[in-house]
Amino acid sequence: MRVIENVVTLSNAPIPQDADNVYFIQVDQTKCEECGECENHCATGAIQPKDGNDGPRTVADPATCVNCGQCLVNCPYGAIYEGVSFVDEIFNALKDPDTVVVSMPAPAVRYGLGEPFGYPIGTYVGGKMFAALRKLGFDYIWDNQMTADVTIMEEGTELLHRLTGKIKKPLPQFTSCCPGWIKFMETFYPELSENVSTCKSPIGMLGPLSKTYGAEVTKARPEKIYTVSIMPCVAKKYEGLRTEMSDSGFRDIDATITTRELAYMIKKAGIDFKSLPDEEPDFDLGDSTGAATIFGNSGGVMEAALRYAYEVVSGKKLNDPDIKAVRSHKGVKAATINVPKFGDLEVCVVSGLANAIPILEEVKQGKSKYHFIEVMTCPGGCVNGGGQPLFPDVREASLLRSIIARINRRFNMRKMG
Amino acid sequence: MKEIIKVTRRQFVKIAGYTVGAALYSWNFAKFTYAAVKDNIATRQESVYVQDTKMKVRKSQDSPAVKKIYKDFLHEPCGHMSHHLLHTHYVDRSARVKQLKAKGLKLKV
Ligand code: SF4
Numbered sequence: 196m197r198v199i200e201n202v203v204t205l206s207n208a209p210i211p212q213d214a215d216n217v218y219f220i221q222v223d224q225t226k227c228e229e230c231g232e233c234e235n236h237c238a239t240g241a242i243q244p245k246d247g248n249d250g251p252r253t254v255a256d257p258a259t260c261v262n263c264g265q266c267l268v269n270c271p272y273g274a275i276y277e278g279v280s281f282v283d284e285i286f287n288a289l290k291d292p293d294t295v296v297v298s299m300p301a302p303a304v305r306y307g308l309g310e311p312f313g314y315p316i317g318t319y320v321g322g323k324m325f326a327a328l329r330k331l332g333f334d335y336i337w338d339n340q341m342t343a344d345v346t347i348m349e350e351g352t353e354l355l356h357r358l359t360g361k362i363k364k365p366l367p368q369f370t371s372c373c374p375g376w377i378k379f380m381e382t383f384y385p386e387l388s389e390n391v392s393t394c395k396s397p398i399g400m401l402g403p404l405s406k407t408y409g410a411e412v413t414k415a416r417p418e419k420i421y422t423v424s425i426m427p428c429v430a431k432k433y434e435g436l437r438t439e440m441s442d443s444g445f446r447d448i449d450a451t452i453t454t455r456e457l458a459y460m461i462k463k464a465g466i467d468f469k470s471l472p473d474e475e476p477d478f479d480l481g482d483s484t485g486a487a488t489i490f491g492n493s494g495g496v497m498e499a500a501l502r503y504a505y506e507v508v509s510g511k512k513l514n515d516p517d518i519k520a521v522r523s524h525k526g527v528k529a530a531t532i533n534v535p536k537f538g539d540l541e542v543c544v545v546s547g548l549a550n551a552i553p554i555l556e557e558v559k560q561g562k563s564k565y566h567f568i569e570v571m572t573c574p575g576g577c578v579n580g581g582g583q584p585l586f587p588d589v590r591e592a593s594l595l596r597s598i599i600a601r602i603n604r605r606f607n608m609r610k611m612g
Numbered sequence: 613m614k615e616i617i618k619v620t621r622r623q624f625v626k627i628a629g630y631t632v633g634a635a636l637y638s639w640n641f642a643k644f645t646y647a648a649v650k651d652n653i654a655t656r657q658e659s660v661y662v663q664d665t666k667m668k669v670r671k672s673q674d675s676p677a678v679k680k681i682y683k684d685f686l687h688e689p690c691g692h693m694s695h696h697l698l699h700t701h702y703v704d705r706s707a708r709v710k711q712l713k714a715k716g717l718k719l720k721v
Pocket residue numbers: 222226227228229230231232233234251252269270271272273274275
């Protein structure tokens with residue numbers, strides 16, 4: 196156990212077969228002040244008083260929790276901890292000269308990683324991130340943004356196939372990049388699984404591509420490649436451990452860490468982050484576009500997919516790639532996009548998992564007018580993921596926040612009662 | 613007097629919560645603090661959109677690395693290779709939660 200960027204983290208790297216019985220997120224009963232703030236951020240209700248009344252909170256059962264970590268990043272008392280960490284395993288792999296260690300950072304990581312090193316909130320530090328990964332000893336600096344672009348090619352094409360009837364799958368099509376949403380769907384709405392894109396998430400794609408295409412390009416032996424997924428997200432640890440994620444013939448994703456854990460590793464290695472030069476990732480699985488970097492925001496996958504689908508369907512060039520109608524800060528945002536040769540494409544962007552429930556009920560009843568729906572578990576998207584550095588005011592004003600949380604909770608209880 | 617001072621931290625939080633709470637209620641203070649957190653999210657989001665406009669290429673289909681991987685390895689979107697490596701299936705995980713609910717566990721969904 197250790198504290199990683201203000202979050203207590205157990206040094207526990209489970210095997211895939213155990214992933215369903217591990218608490219990725221849990222409450223330290225001795226630290227919980229019973230303020231109830233965490234419950235306001237949990238879409239499933241997994242986090243609740245242990246004794247059913249108003250005592251210290253607990254995550255009821257791993258099956259009820261989608262591992263999003265929103266409770267953790269919003270607890271004013273630091274009472275919630277992470278139960279899984281691959282940091283030690285990665286340090287060992289980096290030390291082993293035989294192992295080819297490759298990095299796979301998600302888009303949103305580069306918008307949060309600067310904060311632990313004193314940069315203002317949201318500062319883009321992509322170039323320094325690549326330099327830091329090289330300094331840490333990663334053999335290839337591959338970038339999950341490259342497979343975000345591949346995801347658009349695959350998921351955009353799948354959508355077109357559904358729209359034209361080329362594949363017999365229902366509409367609307369849901370996005371599939373967010374592992375919190377996917378576990379939620381599998382647990383609470385399995386009847387909608389045919390509506391969810393069959394595309395793996397960008398990291399679900401980069402893992403197997405590293406050990407096939409990446410091995411080919413670098414002439415590395417695939418069995419020697421160790422893939423490290425670096426995510427703004429705790430739920431990605433569960434995704435990396437899914438037993439089916441082994442299409443390369445090996446474990447596609449060997450280890451998953453959060454933005455916070457990468458910051459911890461950089462500090463632990465004694466790297467002076469701020470003085471690093473800006474570097475580039477390695478081209479073949481590292482080069483990427485603006486469409487990929489916006490995956491980190493709610494509405495980003497939608498916008499990136501529309502930049503593709505528009506041109507394929509209409510045969511025309513999309514002159515202005517900004518599609519601001521689908522950019523979302525929170526809640527539900529619907530838009531109608533006119534695509535020449537198709538007509539009106541009805542799309543919807545859901546930010547914050549709880550907001551998905553009414554939309555899912557509509558789809559279940561066959562009443563949804565949408566063609567394409569994006570769901571992100573975390574409000575605002577991955578930039579606000581449960582694995583990102585904590586915002587300073589979460590813990591700073593903890594007494595005031597706790598009081599407010601209590602008032603809100605009592606207010607909510609009165610409303611419900 | 614002594615007894616009033618000897619409260620635990622948890623009790624203090626409770627007392628403070630009830631007294632200050634009444635005062636803050638009508639000022640809509642709660643909304644105010646939450647707004648501060650949301651602004652942090654917006655700050656990160658804005659940084660993403662700025663970076664998007666700075667990228668040399670802004671559409672996935674125009675990416676040189678994407679063109680190369682489809683030419684040399686994947687061949688076409690949603691083709692045979694893609695289905696093998698890049699697509700997946702989903703698992704029905706509802707049974708375990710149904711069991712827990714039958715035993716009395718209350719959830720929001
Ligand atoms: S948010 Fe409040 S109730 Fe929830 S774990 Fe933290 S201290 Fe306990």
